Amino acid sequence: MQEQYRTVARAGVHETEVNRSRFLCALGPAATEEEAQEFIARVRKEHPTATHHCFAYVIGADASVQRASDDGEPGGTAGAPMLQMLMRREVRYTVAVVTRYYGGVKLGAGGLIRAYGGAVGEALDALGTRIRRRFRRVTVTVDHQRAGRLENDLRAMGRAVGEVRYAEAVTIELGLPDAEVDAFRAWLADTTAGTAVLELGGEAYGDAPAK
Known part of the structure; x- marks a missing residue:
């Protein structure tokens, strides 16, 4: 067993805006994949008109389960940078969903990667983590x-x-x-x-x- 791990301090939502697109990052604890999927489903239900619901989650103190989805964004521009941010911050048993409301300005691959990864990082800063x-x-x-x-x-x-x-x-x-x-x-x-x-x-x- 790992000696320790870091997880999100509490569930919550943090919003950022990039070139008129709104990015709402919902973070929550998830002990199992089923809990993570239920969290994702709740966020989708709360924002039925959003353009995308990209997600990433890490389950296990040793990060044995890692999943991510671009949900229609160009491959590798959303779920992957979100997952990378969770791993870089050494966060476990946590699910992140970034809901995007498109603002009419295309961000390009690099812009999307920065926006989705940054949304998770800012949400972790805002909501806090615990060991x-x-x-x-x-x-x-x-x-x-x-x-x-x-x-x-x-x-x-x-x-x-x-x-x-x-x-x-x-x-x-x-x-x-x-x-x-x-x-x-x-x-x-x-x-x-x-x-x-x-x-x-x-x-x-x-x-x-x-x-």
Whole structure:
């Protein structure tokens, strides 16, 4: 698995104008190709009179799925530069649709490439991106007497604390970078006098903490 990847911070639309043609770039997160295609279909429905709906998307932390479409523009002048911009910015799990309303002035191949690629770049700047890092799911089981202080300590340390369940004992779920598991295990044993139990789960991605 990749250690981290960048994705769009939120869904949104950013508009640019080039020689009287309007270029509306809609960006959104997409976990699967199906989600990307659904996003594209929604944009098409919202702009039924537009001249073109060109798109590109990248799925997978390792960019294993890459798709693009010129949607009637000259080959290689729309979808490809859009995809290249997503890849250049190292953006993953993201779909971009650039809707063009033709303004009556032909842009030429070079102009189209700059316009479509630039629309995606400007939209990424406007909407922002976020980093998601790989982590290990961890479950800590501790007695009630130590649970409150331990949870407070974990949050104070900036740990990604998830669900906390109270039963005969207290279980606290959190995420840790793989490289920090051994140090955390030692800290936990010291903090709880060896009474806490640490169980390692699977791997996933989560938002990197803000700096």
